[in-house]
Amino acid sequence: xxxxxxxxxxxxxxxxxxxxxxxxxxxxxxxxxxxxxxxxxxxxxxxxxxxxxxxxxxxxxxxxxxxxxxxxxxxxxxxxxxxxxxxxxxxxxxxxxxxxxxxxxxxxxxxxxxxxxxxxxxxxxxxxxxxxxxxxxxxxxxxxxxxxxxxxxxxxxxxxxxxxxxxxxxxxxxxxxxxxxxxxxxxxxxxxxxxxxxxxxxxxxxxxxxxxxxxxxxxxxxxxxxxxxxxxxxxxxxxxxxxxxxxxxxxxxxxxxxxxxxxxxxxxxxxx
Amino acid sequence: xxxxxxxxxxxxxxxxxxxxxxxxxxxxxxxxxxxxxxxxxxxxxxxxxxxxxxxxxxxxxxxxxxxxxxxxxxxxxxxxxxxxxxxxxxxxxxxxxxxxxxxxxxxxxxxxxxxxxxxxxxxxxxxxxxxxxxxxxxxxxxxxxxxxxxxxxxxxxxxxxxxxxxxxxxxxxxxxxxxxxxxxxxxxxxxxxxxxxxxxxxxxxxxxxxxxxxxxxxxxxxxxxxxxxxxxxxxxxxxxxxxxxxxxxxxxxxxxxxxxxxxxxxxxxxxxxxxxxxxxxxxxxxxxxxxxxxxxxxxxxxxxxxxxxxxxxxxxxxxxxxxxxxxxxxxxxxxxxxxxxxxxxxxxxxxxxxxxxxxxxxxxxxxxxxxxxxxxxxxxxxxxxxxxxxxxxxxxxxxxxxxxxxxxxxxxxxxxxxxxxxxxxxxxxxxxxxxxxxxxxxxxxxxxxxxxxxxxxxxxxxxxxxxxxxxxxxxxxxxxxxxxxxxxxxxxxxxxxxxxxxxxxxxxxxxxxxxxxxxxxxxxxxxxxxxxxxxxxxxxxxxxxxxxxxxxxxxxxxxxxxxxxxxxxxxxxxxxxxxxxxxxxxxx
Numbered sequence: 001x002x003x004x005x006x007x008x009x010x011x012x013x014x015x016x017x018x019x020x021x022x023x024x025x026x027x028x029x030x031x032x033x034x035x036x037x038x039x040x041x042x043x044x045x046x047x048x049x050x051x052x053x054x055x056x057x058x059x060x061x062x063x064x065x066x067x068x069x070x071x072x073x074x075x076x077x078x079x080x081x082x083x084x085x086x087x088x089x090x091x092x093x094x095x096x097x098x099x100x101x102x103x104x105x106x107x108x109x110x111x112x113x114x115x116x117x118x119x120x121x122x123x124x125x126x127x128x129x130x131x132x133x134x135x136x137x138x139x140x141x142x143x144x145x146x147x148x149x150x151x152x153x154x155x156x157x158x159x160x161x162x163x164x165x166x167x168x169x170x171x172x173x174x175x176x177x178x179x180x181x182x183x184x185x186x187x188x189x190x191x192x193x194x195x196x197x198x199x200x201x202x203x204x205x206x207x208x209x210x211x212x213x214x215x216x217x218x219x220x221x222x223x224x225x226x227x228x229x230x231x232x233x234x235x236x237x238x239x240x241x242x243x244x245x246x247x248x249x250x251x252x253x254x255x256x257x258x259x260x261x262x263x264x265x266x267x268x269x270x271x272x
Numbered sequence: 273x274x275x276x277x278x279x280x281x282x283x284x285x286x287x288x289x290x291x292x293x294x295x296x297x298x299x300x301x302x303x304x305x306x307x308x309x310x311x312x313x314x315x316x317x318x319x320x321x322x323x324x325x326x327x328x329x330x331x332x333x334x335x336x337x338x339x340x341x342x343x344x345x346x347x348x349x350x351x352x353x354x355x356x357x358x359x360x361x362x363x364x365x366x367x368x369x370x371x372x373x374x375x376x377x378x379x380x381x382x383x384x385x386x387x388x389x390x391x392x393x394x395x396x397x398x399x400x401x402x403x404x405x406x407x408x409x410x411x412x413x414x415x416x417x418x419x420x421x422x423x424x425x426x427x428x429x430x431x432x433x434x435x436x437x438x439x440x441x442x443x444x445x446x447x448x449x450x451x452x453x454x455x456x457x458x459x460x461x462x463x464x465x466x467x468x469x470x471x472x473x474x475x476x477x478x479x480x481x482x483x484x485x486x487x488x489x490x491x492x493x494x495x496x497x498x499x500x501x502x503x504x505x506x507x508x509x510x511x512x513x514x515x516x517x518x519x520x521x522x523x524x525x526x527x528x529x530x531x532x533x534x535x536x537x538x539x540x541x542x543x544x545x546x547x548x549x550x551x552x553x554x555x556x557x558x559x560x561x562x563x564x565x566x567x568x569x570x571x572x573x574x575x576x577x578x579x580x581x582x583x584x585x586x587x588x589x590x591x592x593x594x595x596x597x598x599x600x601x602x603x604x605x606x607x608x609x610x611x612x613x614x615x616x617x618x619x620x621x622x623x624x625x626x627x628x629x630x631x632x633x634x635x636x637x638x639x640x641x642x643x644x645x646x647x648x649x650x651x652x653x654x655x656x657x658x659x660x661x662x663x664x665x666x667x668x669x670x671x672x673x674x675x676x677x678x679x680x681x682x683x684x685x686x687x688x689x690x691x692x693x694x695x696x697x698x699x700x701x702x703x704x705x706x707x708x709x710x711x712x713x714x715x716x717x718x719x720x721x722x723x724x725x726x727x728x729x730x731x732x733x734x735x736x737x738x739x740x741x742x743x744x745x746x747x748x749x750x751x752x753x754x755x756x757x758x759x760x761x762x763x764x765x766x767x768x769x770x771x772x773x774x775x776x777x778x779x780x781x782x783x784x785x786x787x788x789x790x791x792x793x794x795x796x797x798x799x800x801x802x803x804x805x806x807x808x809x810x811x812x813x814x815x816x817x818x819x820x821x822x823x824x825x826x827x828x829x830x831x832x833x834x835x836x837x838x839x840x841x842x843x844x845x846x847x848x849x850x851x852x853x854x855x856x857x858x859x860x
Binding site for chain 1: 314315322340343358468510521533542691693697698727779
């Protein structure tokens with residue numbers, strides 16, 4: 001009903017699986033709603049011409065019975081730690097250092113790095129979120145009021161790349177040729193505060209907007225389902241007491257002021 | 273090259289709540305009905321099974337169930353002195369896409385409007401005088417009364433199995449319900465949902481202050497229910513993945529869980545999905561619709577001729593299609609003339625955050641419309657004379673979710689990151705609470721929808737342009753409502769309380785509600801409304817337009833119960849009057 005969120009609206013689209021079989025086109029007489037019909041959520045188009053990729057859904061005629069197809073809703077594909085999918089090694093190291101200051105480790109809970117936030121961001125940028133898939137990215141591009149939202153022609157992936165390069169330049173110029181990774185914790189925090197408050201000027205890009213993206217995506221990585229590569233071992237959920245992907249609290253709704261006793265579970269279950 | 277298809281009796285644009293209801297009623301009357309839906313087919317078992325439906329990132333943060341702005345968006349500005357720019361990703365409201373429409377992802381808060389809401393202008397002028405209203409406020413009576421609509425509210429609620437407690441049955445005030453509501457013909461179909469700790473505390477505090485709290489009417493069902501169509505809905509499990517999500521339990525009222533299983537078996541019904549209607553076609557006279565043109569996923573254009581055209585898309589897209597089809601006179605704010613795009617309205621929401629030391633709220637035990645509310649400050653339920661504004665809203669403890677990306681809150685003074693943020697989140701998650709107000713939004717001369725001069729969609733059509741800002745009346749109302757809410761929350765005994773009334777300019781990036789209204793409103797005369805009291809176009813009598821598009825302004829409630837009731841009201845008029853003698857149902 002009501003939600004307070006940061007002003008910057010950071011959106012994208014869930015990962016699409018590769019295309020499957022297609023159904024009949026949207027004309028009468030080609031009704032096919034039996035097994036074998038696989039559809040995809042998204043119509044992919046360019047500015048004025050209709051171009052369809054292998055992953056786009058096909059028009060369908062539905063008559064007589066409810067359509068049914070396995071995995072019609074494209075279940076998520078699990079992310080595993082491993083080589084960077086989008087970042088260069090230097091970018092990846094910088095992001096790991098950044099997320100570990102945004103969410104620092106403490107004796108109770110790992111920090112952003114060990115929680116997998118950098119892996120999460122890397123995989124998001126390599127996918128449909130990074131490419132701004134499904135968003136309205138046509139010009140003319142103009143700066144508007146804050147109330148009109150982000151009007152940048154940059155995709156999130158391009159924004160990260162540009163901002164990380166500019167950040168590296170800033171750090172080396174300000175801290176005697178050191179990269180962000182090489183700074184002390186206090187120096188790192190000073191840089192991040194500068195980005196947040198708009199005091200650190202990055203060349204060719206807005207440090208403040210980059211900070212907002214980074215903070216939002218880091219929190220996503222800390223609290224999203226572990227299937228996306230962050231929230232490793234559900235550390236974010238355990239820290240706050242969120243049971244995760246459980247789906248039935250009927251026995252608990254009227255047990256007031258009591259701590260829920262069961263450990264969290266994710267979409268893919270849980271390790272133990 | 274548009275290919276022409278065989279004619280049908282009825283073509284429906286959009287297969288959400290109103291499209292499903294009208295398809296069911298009109299196939300029941302023996303007509304052949306074709307529904308054309310822009311998005312995909314969606315159903316519980318195939319699209320949101322409890323194996324992965326509970327995914328905050330995918331559905332809440334990445335907007336998986338919603339229309340892609342690339343497919344269609346609109347431009348936005350606060351006022352006519354600014355240049356409107358595209359809404360490149362959704363923020364303030366979430367246009368639906370696909371079968372079930374907004375009925376898939378709504379909270380299912382199922383409220384009736386107050387009797388005075390339907391005769392708003394007459395009522396307010398009668399009580400306070402013409403001068404009490406702001407000069408540029410363009411509120412109107414609806415052309416129907418609560419009593420006209422009551423049987424249809426009843427029909428929609430019994431279709432949904434709505435869980436609640438009546439406050440007024442045939443004029444008799446019932447303990448435990450909302451004493452301010454209009455008279456109902458009978459009790460809700462199912463009893464209220466169970467209440468978690470927060471709403472229970474809120475209700476105790478409200479009661480001590482002399483208010484009359486009641487459970488919010490809910491389309492997430494308290495128990496299993498079989499509706500008059502023979503479709504069975506399951507009991508809600510309080511999973512906390514409700515609004516923004518499809519329900520994996522068959523327990524949220526939606527077209528999928530109430531109508532479609534019965535409708536799809538009818539041989540005279542057919543749905544075409546992933547097909548986008550680009551235009552309503554008119555004959556040479558411009559007074560009769562001949563059908564619609566739509567585009568399939570290969571880019572092929574089809575013409576579907578029909579005797580009756582029912583515009584059942586989401587509010588914004590109904591207006592967009594009317595503007596593109598040249599039906600009705602577009603609104604001109606300078607002259608104050610024209611009707612298409614006129615009287616856009618929204619919702620004015622606010623919140624109070626409370627932080628406790630000694631309480632465990634378990635915010636994740638939630639449903640889209642669980643909660644305890646009070647209605648003392650809605651509509652004209654209180655004397656506005658001393659306050660200098662009109663309108664109001666309901667308020668209460670509505671526990672919709674504890675999804676952490678979105679709701680892990682910290683006191684305002686906390687840094688947004690770092691060790692202190694981390695500590696505060698860990699401490700506050702279970703022990704803080706957010707209560708809300710849900711206020712109305714009245715209509716104004718300078719708030720409207722028209723076509724943008726610059727930006728186009730993928731068909732090369734001009735995008736629609738939204739010109740909207742909050743007005744002083746609504747901001748005053750929000751401050752007043754938030755103060756009243758804070759008094760109740762204070763009684764719950766928090767360590768710290770923060771008020772967040774709606775302030776400043778309308779911001780299209782911050783989610784508030786998806787209750788966009790108006791733009792082709794119903795009324796008593798063609799000069800000030802696009803539709804007559806039966807939601808029939810004044811200009812094109814074989815076209816009916818459904819949804820919140822018809823609201824002349826927005827009261828302090830969620831729209832869907834009224835949207836459903838109006839669909840049944842219009843269906844009744846079509847079946848019992850229009851079909852017998854096709855033509856205008858209101859003579860002027």
